Amino acid sequence: MSGRVLVNGSPSTTVSAFDRGLSYGDGLFETIRFVRGAAPLWSQHMDRLRESCVRLRLPLPDAETLRHEATVVIDGMEHAVVRITLTRGVGERGYALPQTPAPTRIVAGFDAPAMAGDAYAAGLRVRWCDTPLAAQPLLAGMKHLNRLEQVLARAEWSDPSIGEGLVCDADGHVISGTMTNLFAVLDGVLVTPALDRCGVAGVARAEILASRPEARVCGLSPTDLARASEVFLSSSVRGILPVQAVGDTVYVPGPVTRALQQHWRGLGFPMEQA
């Protein structure tokens, strides 16, 4: 895996083997799409990072420092993704918080992932995952480093024609994709699952909700999803992705999906194929 990296501001590709990010997954991350040096959703990423730092009692990072370091690691790249990882740093052995926290800040730049040619136009084929997400309100919504559930869910398929898997909670409510948030149009209303018990509250999801005040956050069952007139996925890295099928249920990208793709282009993101 390549990529330019700054660790606590210095060029490095390694971190301490005693970092709590590795020992316990004790930290957070953001993956931020850049287009010619600009990150249209930067402030939303910083909002989520700050809010999650408060919840995990991590010292708040300096957004200006992060912005500068992001610019350094993607210098010269037209389409880039920056992963910012923030951990509680090196500590004594054991779960107790270090008395003098010294967080680790990893800022890494990568080429933006290529999407399949017609992903934005025709949409993705999606499957159901069997891996349920556990209900943990204390961690729900955050993009923290404890992501084994996503790893297990993503490991359920290897067919490259399947673009994403949908995960439910233990009660069978639809929550999200393994790496995307989920939206549907039900009876003409844009809806997305509530994420107060599990799941990651994506920055793209936040942007959609802010731009569509009429959208509803609610519980969503597979039966609801089956009768939706439109289904799409959101991702801060990939944008607005229509769903063309969930298992055997087929959808046609509709006007709400297309309008949000247009909104995304207006923010400055390329979705040329749509």
Next chain:
Amino acid sequence: MSGRVLVNGSPSTTVSAFDRGLSYGDGLFETIRFVRGAAPLWSQHMDRLRESCVRLRLPLPDAETLRHEATVVIDGMEHAVVRITLTRGVGERGYALPQTPAPTRIVAGFDAPAMAGDAYAAGLRVRWCDTPLAAQPLLAGMKHLNRLEQVLARAEWSDPSIGEGLVCDADGHVISGTMTNLFAVLDGVLVTPALDRCGVAGVARAEILASRPEARVCGLSPTDLARASEVFLSSSVRGILPVQAVGDTVYVPGPVTRALQQHWRGLGFPMEQA
């Protein structure tokens, strides 16, 4: 934090910033107590590690290699703890399993932690934690690297006179301590909570269950615990720790606890103060 470390067999104190152990908590660990170069519970640690590797689809490590590396990192130390961390290694960005897995193996040696003078004789004072453990049968029992719940639970107190915190699941069943397993004597029967939905199935717990076939694994409520005649904690690093109080409920270390401490000494562990 000090300690001698081998990373994939070579002296090093760092790992790749792209390691999936750091990115997603995608891995496992064992903390193994050594006394003058011997690890009485070594084979049980290897059993758990192998079983968890199968569940997480991690390549099985070679136990002989691990044993050799453990010996190297504790060379000359009379009382030591070895932490073995096994991750899925460096991969492409994204949750999908690497097509060619190259696990990372970190073997680190530390001085064994000192216990408070009368911990083994008089026992620990213990509190209840508010942080619930989420129910996730796919991860339950394993000592994986997703430990934010334990970090949050341990962050609930800083009073050094409190030796451990007890955690429950979301339904209020008592599960364990933050870093220990829990046993109680109820109506003359040794019991310990079931760990098929959350919690870590400790190696010391496995040794106790193997040596006490009459012990029962079952659901345990705080009310049950309040009327127990004995309560103790088990840990592969710390051994058998009597509980002298859980909140306001006081216990006296009893014959079952003392017999298991004796068993622990018989295995070769020092618990001099007991």
